[in-house]
Amino acid sequence: MPTIRVLIADDQTLVRTGFRVILEAEDDIEVVAEADTGAEAIRQAQLTRPDVILMDIRMPELDGLAATERILRQEDPPTIVVLTTFDHQEYVYRALHAGAAGFLLKDAPSSRLIAAVRAAATGDSLIEPSITRRLVERFAAPPPAAGPPAELAALTERERDVLRLIAGGLSNAEIAAELVVAETTVKTHVARILAKLNVRDRVQAVVIAYRTGFVAR
Structure with a gap:
C-alpha cells in the first residue's frame, strides 16, 4: 500500500504536534509538512505535493478557506479535509462550496482522524454527522x-x-x-x-x- 502524504495546516503548535504523533504512528501515513498560516499552507502544498491536507479554518495572514480555494485551483490538487468546530457553521458552508472533501471536528477521536485521512486519500470522504445536521438546520430549506x-x-x-x-x-x-x-x-x-x-x-x-x-x- 502506498504511503499517504499529509500536510497539517493549523496555527496551534500543540494541535499540529498531536496530529503528527497520531498519524505517524500508522505505517501507511507520513506527515510531510506543517503550516501555521494559510499562505504557508499554499507554499508547502506546492513544495511537498501532499495527498491530503488537514486544513484549519482560522489562521493568520490568510485563512483556511481562502487557502483551500487557491490550492484547489491548482493543477492536480490534493484532497483537503477541513478542521472545524461547532462555532464555524458558516465557514463549513463556504468550505463545502470551495470544494473541501470532508470535515473533521478538532476534538474527534484519533481513530476518526486516521479514518478521515485514509478515506480522503482514496477519493472517499468522511462526513461528521453532527456537522451535517447543523448545516441542514442552519441552511437547508424545510x-x-x-x-x-x-x-x-x-x-x-x-x-x-x-x-x-x-x-x-x-x-x-x-x-x-x-x-x-x-x-x-x-x-x-x-x-x-x-x-x-x-x-x-x-x-x-x-x-x-x-x-x-x-x-x-
Whole structure:
C-alpha cells in the first residue's frame, strides 16, 4: 500500500504536534509538512505535493478557506479535509462550496482522524454527522409540502441503505463492512446515488437526505 502524504495546516503548535504523533504512528501515513498560516499552507502544498491536507479554518495572514480555494485551483490538487468546530457553521458552508472533501471536528477521536485521512486519500470522504445536521438546520430549506423530491424515489432499496450509512458518517470501506459487500460495489452505489440526486458530492446528498426527512435529524 502506498504511503499517504499529509500536510497539517493549523496555527496551534500543540494541535499540529498531536496530529503528527497520531498519524505517524500508522505505517501507511507520513506527515510531510506543517503550516501555521494559510499562505504557508499554499507554499508547502506546492513544495511537498501532499495527498491530503488537514486544513484549519482560522489562521493568520490568510485563512483556511481562502487557502483551500487557491490550492484547489491548482493543477492536480490534493484532497483537503477541513478542521472545524461547532462555532464555524458558516465557514463549513463556504468550505463545502470551495470544494473541501470532508470535515473533521478538532476534538474527534484519533481513530476518526486516521479514518478521515485514509478515506480522503482514496477519493472517499468522511462526513461528521453532527456537522451535517447543523448545516441542514442552519441552511437547508424545510421539506416541501408535497413530500420528498422525485429523485429520492428513484433510488433502489440498496441505494437507500447506502445513503443512510453515508448520512451516518461511514466511509466506503465502513459501508462495505456493514453491508458485507465489496468496496467497489459501494463505490458503484455511491456514484449512482449522486447521479440520481443530481448532486456533486456526498455532502450534498446527505443534506438532501436530512432536508427531506429521509434521515432524521
